[in-house]
Amino acid sequence: MYNDKVLEVFQNPKNAGEIEDANGVGTIGNASCGDIMKIYLKIVDDVIVDAKFKTFGCAAAIATASVATDMVIGKSVEDALKIKNADVVAFLGGLPPQKIHCSVLAEEAIHAAVEDYRSRASK
Numbered sequence: 001m002y003n004d005k006v007l008e009v010f011q012n013p014k015n016a017g018e019i020e021d022a023n024g025v026g027t028i029g030n031a032s033c034g035d036i037m038k039i040y041l042k043i044v045d046d047v048i049v050d051a052k053f054k055t056f057g058c059a060a061a062i063a064t065a066s067v068a069t070d071m072v073i074g075k076s077v078e079d080a081l082k083i084k085n086a087d088v089v090a091f092l093g094g095l096p097p098q099k100i101h102c103s104v105l106a107e108e109a110i111h112a113a114v115e116d117y118r119s120r121a122s123k
């Protein structure tokens with residue numbers, strides 16, 4: 001069902017885990033399967049210096065979270081928000097159609113983590 005690139009990233013995911021002193025944390029649930037994605041961001045001067053994820057999701061969720069967290073590290077918050085799940089899916093060489101909804105989790109959880117960061121910063 002998955003291409004070789006997806007399987008490779010799924011088997012060797014980067015950025016899995018938790019950031020203890022994260023200053024932006026976002027959790028998103030997948031309405032169609034019930035799985036959860038949690039993204040931790042460490043942001044300094046509006047630049048994402050570290051990103052990690054935890055998920056109960058499937059191989060597609062793990063692979064897309066690995067790629068998405070890699071893509072946002074080193075980017076400004078503004079630029080990170082421009083990364084779409086379609087960019088992540090393209091990087092992976094595609095996903096089966098029934099797995100596209102899984103790739104939305106990382107994008108949405110990154111957005112939620114940025115919102116959390118911004119709400120903490122405005123306090």
Ligand code: FES
Binds near residue numbers: 105
């Ligand atoms: Fe739930 Fe993929 S089936 S995240």
